[in-house]
Amino acid sequence: MIKVSLNGYGTIGKRVANAIFLQPDMKLIGIAKTSPNYEALVAQKMGYRIFVPENSIKSFEENGIKIAGTIEDMIKESDIIVDATPNGVGAKYKEIYQKFSKKAIFQGGEKANVAEVSFSALCNYDEAVNKNYIRVVSCNTTGLLRTICTINSISKVEKVRATVVRRAADPKEVKKGPINSLVADPVSVPSHHAKDVNTVLKDLDIVSMAVIAPTTLMHIHLLNITLKSQVSKEDIINKFLETPRIVLVSRKSDITSTAEIIEVARDLGRLRNDIPEVVVFEDSIYVKDHEVFLMYGVHQESIVVPENIDAIRASMNLASREESIKMTNATLGIRSGYLI
Ligand SMILES: NC(=O)C1=CN([C@@H]2O[C@H](COP(=O)(O)OP(=O)(O)OC[C@H]3O[C@@H](n4cnc5c(N)ncnc54)[C@H](O)[C@@H]3O)[C@@H](O)[C@H]2O)C=CC1
Numbered sequence: 556m557i558k559v560s561l562n563g564y565g566t567i568g569k570r571v572a573n574a575i576f577l578q579p580d581m582k583l584i585g586i587a588k589t590s591p592n593y594e595a596l597v598a599q600k601m602g603y604r605i606f607v608p609e610n611s612i613k614s615f616e617e618n619g620i621k622i623a624g625t626i627e628d629m630i631k632e633s634d635i636i637v638d639a640t641p642n643g644v645g646a647k648y649k650e651i652y653q654k655f656s657k658k659a660i661f662q663g664g665e666k667a668n669v670a671e672v673s674f675s676a677l678c679n680y681d682e683a684v685n686k687n688y689i690r691v692v693s694c695n696t697t698g699l700l701r702t703i704c705t706i707n708s709i710s711k712v713e714k715v716r717a718t719v720v721r722r723a724a725d726p727k728e729v730k731k732g733p734i735n736s737l738v739a740d741p742v743s744v745p746s747h748h749a750k751d752v753n754t755v756l757k758d759l760d761i762v763s764m765a766v767i768a769p770t771t772l773m774h775i776h777l778l779n780i781t782l783k784s785q786v787s788k789e790d791i792i793n794k795f796l797e798t799p800r801i802v803l804v805s806r807k808s809d810i811t812s813t814a815e816i817i818e819v820a821r822d823l824g825r826l827r828n829d830i831p832e833v834v835v836f837e838d839s840i841y842v843k844d845h846e847v848f849l850m851y852g853v854h855q856e857s858i859v860v861p862e863n864i865d866a867i868r869a870s871m872n873l874a875s876r877e878e879s880i881k882m883t884n885a886t887l888g889i890r891s892g893y894l895i
């Protein structure tokens with residue numbers, strides 16, 4: 556059993572901790588938090604061991620939270636740490652991981668150079684095998700890479716033009732906006748998403764533009780992909796249907812929005828309404844000569860969760876790409892085919 560700990564128990568961290576807990580080849584050592592807020596109280600209720608900075612022990616204990624030790628204690632006890640702390644904080648923690656010769660998985664908010672490799676399981680699992688420091692790319696980049704690498708397996712992708720409609724905030728974030736505007740973010744082109752895709756697919760011709768929309772549920776991507784050879788709409792649909800971590804919504808289900816996708820997750824009783832799969836609108840797939848157009852939704856809070864689990868296996872060389880993806884999907888209930 557590989558000993559794994561989770562530093563930064565927020566939107567991503569709480570989901571990855573739960574996923575680690577469910578893996579048959581991993582043991583969750585504990586989670587680290589800095590503030591004794593509701594997330595720490597829930598973690599305690601879940602039965603996780605909680606580690607905190609030395610100077611915060613008193614404030615946690617005053618809030619009725621039992622402490623298992625300091626964050627350094629947790630790091631020392633682990634073989635590998637998943638760092639899901641806020642953007643830039645992971646890079647500071649890297650010094651501590653290095654000090655104790657521990658491997659670490661970072662998130663997409665960190666700069667690419669924090670790690671030896673940026674990671675997307677379907678695209679470059681093998682490149683990450685045995686690496687000490689791996690960065691799971693951001694939610695939007697994970698959605699882009701999963702889709703592009705899948706289409707590339709039926710015909711070589713020569714060019715991608717992507718428009719990313721970003722959710723403004725996660726549902727729990729009370730201070731973020733906008734509430735009454737679409738914001739070009741970044742206003743400059745290309746947005747950082749194309750650059751981030753190039754950390755994995757280094758030679759791909761990709762340009763992305765992004766706007767932020769006042770919604771919390773999901774991102775939506777509008778893609779225009781140029782292929783080397785023409786493929787049919789059916790070829791693409793069939794490939795998506797057999798690909799793990801991609802699901803389709805069809806005209807039959809009458810789903811045309813992120814709200815309805817999340818409602819299906821609620822109705823299915825999925826934990827936290829999570830949909831780690833890329834959700835492709837089947838009717839948006841359109842082929843014109845060598846060009847493919849499509850739209851899909853990305854559930855920002857959960858799409859990177861299976862990638863983190865596979866990144867741990869790659870780093871520890873625990874399983875092949877196929878074995879790891881299969882085990883992760885089975886334990887987390889991640890599907891292929893139609894969402895409903
Ligand atoms: N929220 C999202 O939609 C996605 C976020 N990411 C990336 O995941 C990373 C984490 O983002 P979120 O989970 O959204 O952030 P978050 O703010 O929800 O969670 C961060 C957690 O880290 C804790 N923390 C803060 N400083 C700390 C420290 N010094 N030591 C230990 N814990 C500390 C906070 O208390 C909080 O619980 C970022 O790199 C982000 O870019 C990636 C994909 C999607």
Ligand SMILES: O=C(OP(=O)(O)O)[C@H](O)COP(=O)(O)O
Nearest residue numbers: 663664693694695696721723855
């Ligand atoms: O990494 C993300 O988005 P991004 O790929 O658009 O930068 C996550 O959704 C976090 O974005 P945030 O920095 O707006 O919280």
